[in-house]
Amino acid sequence: xxxxxxxxxxxxxxxxxxxxxxxxxxxxxxxxxxxxxxxxxxxxxxxxxxxxxxxxxxxxxxxxxxxxxxxxxxxxxxxxxxxxxxxxxxxxxxxxx
Amino acid sequence: xxxxxxxxxxxxxxxxxxxxxxxxxxxxxxxxxxxxxxxxxxxxxxxxxxxxxxxxxxxxxxxxxxxxxxxxxxxxxxxxxxxxxxxxxxxxxxxxxxxxxxxxxxxxxxxxxxxxxxxxxxxxxxxxxxxxxxxxxxxxxxxxxxxxxxxxxxxxxxxxxxxxxxxxxxxxxxxxxxxxxxxxxxxxxxxxxxxxxxxxxxxxxxxxxxxxxxxxxxxxxxxxxxxxxxxxxxxxxxxxxxxxxxxxxxxxxxxxxxxxxxxxxxxxxxxxxxxxxxxxxxxxxxxxxxxxxxxxxxxxxxxxxxxxxxxxxxxxxxxxxxxxxxxxxxxxxxxxxxxxxxxxxxxxxxxxxxxxxxxxxxxxxxxxxxxxxxxxxxxxxxxxxxxxxxxxxxxxxxxxxxxxxxxxxxxxxxxxxxxxxxxxxxxxxxxxxxxxxxxxxxxxxxxxxxxxxxxxxxxxxxxxxxxxxxxxxxxxxxxxxxxxxxxxxxxxxxxxxxxxxxxxxxxxxxxxxxxxxxxxxxxxxxxxxxxxxxxxxxxxxxxxxxxxxxxxxxxxxxxxxxxxxxxxxxxxxxxxxxxxxxxxxxxxxxxxxxxxxxxxxxxxxxxxxxxxxxxxxxxxxxxxxxxxxxxxxxxxxxxxxxxxxxxxxxxxxxxxxxxxxxxxxxxxxxxxxxxxxxxxxxxxxxxxxxxxxxxxxxxxxxxxxxxxxxxxxxxxxxxxxxxxxxxxxxxxxxxxxxxxxxxxx
Numbered sequence: 001x002x003x004x005x006x007x008x009x010x011x012x013x014x015x016x017x018x019x020x021x022x023x024x025x026x027x028x029x030x031x032x033x034x035x036x037x038x039x040x041x042x043x044x045x046x047x048x049x050x051x052x053x054x055x056x057x058x059x060x061x062x063x064x065x066x067x068x069x070x071x072x073x074x075x076x077x078x079x080x081x082x083x084x085x086x087x088x089x090x091x092x093x094x095x096x097x
Numbered sequence: 098x099x100x101x102x103x104x105x106x107x108x109x110x111x112x113x114x115x116x117x118x119x120x121x122x123x124x125x126x127x128x129x130x131x132x133x134x135x136x137x138x139x140x141x142x143x144x145x146x147x148x149x150x151x152x153x154x155x156x157x158x159x160x161x162x163x164x165x166x167x168x169x170x171x172x173x174x175x176x177x178x179x180x181x182x183x184x185x186x187x188x189x190x191x192x193x194x195x196x197x198x199x200x201x202x203x204x205x206x207x208x209x210x211x212x213x214x215x216x217x218x219x220x221x222x223x224x225x226x227x228x229x230x231x232x233x234x235x236x237x238x239x240x241x242x243x244x245x246x247x248x249x250x251x252x253x254x255x256x257x258x259x260x261x262x263x264x265x266x267x268x269x270x271x272x273x274x275x276x277x278x279x280x281x282x283x284x285x286x287x288x289x290x291x292x293x294x295x296x297x298x299x300x301x302x303x304x305x306x307x308x309x310x311x312x313x314x315x316x317x318x319x320x321x322x323x324x325x326x327x328x329x330x331x332x333x334x335x336x337x338x339x340x341x342x343x344x345x346x347x348x349x350x351x352x353x354x355x356x357x358x359x360x361x362x363x364x365x366x367x368x369x370x371x372x373x374x375x376x377x378x379x380x381x382x383x384x385x386x387x388x389x390x391x392x393x394x395x396x397x398x399x400x401x402x403x404x405x406x407x408x409x410x411x412x413x414x415x416x417x418x419x420x421x422x423x424x425x426x427x428x429x430x431x432x433x434x435x436x437x438x439x440x441x442x443x444x445x446x447x448x449x450x451x452x453x454x455x456x457x458x459x460x461x462x463x464x465x466x467x468x469x470x471x472x473x474x475x476x477x478x479x480x481x482x483x484x485x486x487x488x489x490x491x492x493x494x495x496x497x498x499x500x501x502x503x504x505x506x507x508x509x510x511x512x513x514x515x516x517x518x519x520x521x522x523x524x525x526x527x528x529x530x531x532x533x534x535x536x537x538x539x540x541x542x543x544x545x546x547x548x549x550x551x552x553x554x555x556x557x558x559x560x561x562x563x564x565x566x567x568x569x570x571x572x573x574x575x576x577x578x579x580x581x582x583x584x585x586x587x588x589x590x591x592x593x594x595x596x597x598x599x600x601x602x603x604x605x606x607x608x609x610x611x612x613x614x615x616x617x618x619x620x621x622x623x624x625x626x627x628x629x630x631x632x633x634x635x636x637x638x639x640x641x642x643x644x645x646x647x648x649x650x651x652x653x654x655x656x657x658x659x660x661x662x663x664x665x666x667x668x669x670x671x672x673x674x675x676x677x678x679x680x681x682x683x684x685x686x687x688x689x690x691x692x693x694x695x696x697x698x699x700x701x702x703x704x705x706x707x708x709x710x711x712x713x714x715x716x717x718x719x720x721x722x723x724x725x726x727x728x729x730x731x732x733x734x735x736x737x738x739x740x741x742x743x744x745x746x747x748x749x750x751x752x753x754x755x756x757x758x759x760x761x762x763x764x765x766x767x768x769x770x771x772x773x774x775x776x777x778x779x780x781x782x783x784x785x786x787x788x789x790x791x792x793x794x795x796x797x798x799x800x801x802x803x804x805x806x807x808x809x810x811x812x813x814x815x816x817x818x819x820x821x822x823x824x825x826x827x828x829x830x831x832x833x834x835x836x837x838x839x840x841x842x
Contacts (some may be wrong), residue, residue, distance in 0.1 A: 029317060054317075058317050060314075083373060084373055
């Protein structure tokens, strides 16, 4: 499926994923619907729950679209916060099926 | 939004909380024992403490903490909120308010005051009866001592898990396991709290496992990024007590659902728990510079592992979610978080400047619309054209806009009245009197500008009433009165104005002494023959003070004259009536707004004047037979078999040298605040209009008999008549009453 492969995107997360960033992140995700996506979380320094909510909803949406949603280079802070708030990484990843 | 703005919002909220606190305490003082009242009081102090902690206002936190502890005893029914207890609490509320003010504006509260109250509060919390007997000074080193530092509990809690197998039990610390259910609301986040940080703090108490409940999370397209959907079930094993676990959520307690309970071994686990084993130090508020190599490699290693294990797990997670989706959709429709949020947060904070700008603009709109109407009327004589009809609608719309805009600024007088109860308390304490303040109609609304400006004169009058009005308990008892005096402060709307009354049941005005004082101060001549009312009104004369000794409270030379002047500057009036032995009543009448006025536009000696519509009772065309002359140039008009003095406005204002013939003009029957009716003679009525008030004092200078100015539809300036001043002048008083008193002396 060549067409599908061509349509993939990268999304680099901002360093501070706080309340203010949640809407922006939501907007970015909404604009990238329909194609595979790789999330670069390497620069993340702080993560708030609301951004995680958006990311988890994003992973579910991509899963429903049968597209891949992958968190690639997670920073230490990102990983730890995700674990701290009880989200398994599986909830943040959707795979092209 | 920078820190200062956030801090400013905190102080605004503090003011609201303080008002809440005070009204709650006063309710309790009146015998209200509703647990919700106690809760509201507790919540107010708690919120102030929480915010103050976030800004590092330690003094405030310290005091609020002690206060809160005592309130908690009331809340848990350990302490009966009787009069003595409430007296201490009310004083504490005052100190708390002062601490807030000091934190905002700088300065400091006398340490002795704070310390004394802290002792009293602690004594109450410890079950000692007030007033606290001299507490041993060495017992507690400082007020701040019992305060737990709530947020910045940096560093780790040592976890005692290395001793297993060894029999040395001396240092074994008992561990408890708690189950915590935590579901934040949207407000938690919007107030700047972060659930992740709370969970981090919680994880530091001990060994923690967590399960996140994501069932409420809607689909990506319908998610509100700022709402709260996640909830958590946490199991934590810690040596800490339940209260200490709760303390983690201390500042978020009102913005979340929280349950902390000792774990039951057979807890049914609906959600798989994820242990939180990580070293979370990198999540500290301050970024840690040194990167731990192990953590990094662990991170790298976990990526491929995670991706490989993803497929199965994700299916499980998403399937679980989908199966719940149908049920959740129905529940979500009812339980819509957005709807819940909208019902909670129905107010917004708006900078007053913005509202003022809007009001000014609407004022300009009114003037502009009047100008437009006028030019249309001039060009369209039959008044039926579509333009004319449209204009009428526009007028109505303008009117509605204006009313709505004014309603934005309308506020209840409650906060001002509440401030007065503190003043009564303090001053009464200082002079050793027992006084009770009763307020009435505190929800009466009036424009914010008016509210801001009445606080000062009202404060002065209240001080006066406490210091001079109410007698000492002994005197009152001797006079057969209740030793506790009563001051009643009431507000009500009356004919488009707000009427504020201050009634005391004190001794009333000692007319002999007032008169003597006025003579001593050269305010009146010794042989002046004054009516009771005139003597009472002498207290409004500049530089009048009847206090025998200059006290700290009132009688500093700036007396009731200042009060009168500031009320007048507001377009208001003040009057006094007093009955010896029974008390005095001060009545203030103020305009509801300082921005617009309904007026009757009239012509007097070629000048256009505006008469406030609220003052006019009726208008009539006098007939020659109804006019009766007496004295040198006094005239009466008979209206339905009663007589009413006729006042020529043009003559009073010196627009013309001689009185005009009443038959040629129109009489406006007006009612003045001082009572009684007058018929004001004007030459002609032009019409009725809403006018925007422009201050004469600010733009020109005060003109006796004129309250303000306005701009008419044709762009000309018209003066707004001060009906009371004109009526007063017609009674023989000059248009400058204070001058006449001085002249008499």
